[in-house]
Amino acid sequence: MSDTHHGVLVLDTTLLNHSARADYIDLLGSYLQDFECWTTTTVVSELRAGLPRFPALQRAITADWLRVDALDTIEGLMAYGRWGERVGASDNRHRGEASVFACAELRHGTAVTDDRTAARTARAYGVEAHGTLGRSPASAGRV
Numbered sequence: 001m002s003d004t005h006h007g008v009l010v011l012d013t014t015l016l017n018h019s020a021r022a023d024y025i026d027l028l029g030s031y032l033q034d035f036e037c038w039t040t041t042t043v044v045s046e047l048r049a050g051l052p053r054f055p056a057l058q059r060a061i062t063a064d065w066l067r068v069d070a071l072d073t074i075e076g077l078m079a080y081g082r083w084g085e086r087v088g089a090s091d092n093r094h095r096g097e098a099s100v101f102a103c104a105e106l107r108h109g110t111a112v113t114d115d116r117t118a119a120r121t122a123r124a125y126g127v128e129a130h131g132t133l134g135r136s137p138a139s140a141g142r143v
Contacts, residue, residue: 008040012114047061
């Protein structure tokens with residue numbers, strides 16, 4: 001990673017999943033080299049769950065350019081809980097988004113997620129959120 005950062009990006013599962021499965025995780029890292037890139041242990045757990053079917057996901061889990069926030073401090077746990085309530089997280093839905101938004105909030109970064117509804121919620125609470133490759137989730141699908 002470069003010593004000059006343009007900001008903090010916190011990546012949700014979708015971008016990491018598809019980049020790893022397409023064997024482009026290193027290319028993604030080079031595109032994002034000017035950013036401080038994070039994900040969360042919740043997202044890593046989601047990627048690990050897919051390993052039996054898609055072994056290539058290991059590339060995302062071990063990418064050396066990607067830092068992982070466990071959200072295991074008091075502040076992290078509280079933020080994760082708040083975001084879980086805001087996005088309606090449950091055992092099998094929106095936990096990744098909640099963790100990404102908590103990390104982005106704590107690090108004053110930008111969340112990257114393709115869940116449009118969750119991204120709208122993030123923006124409503126003051127967290128910048130964009131879709132894959134910088135597309136705003138709210139404008140996805142428009143020409």
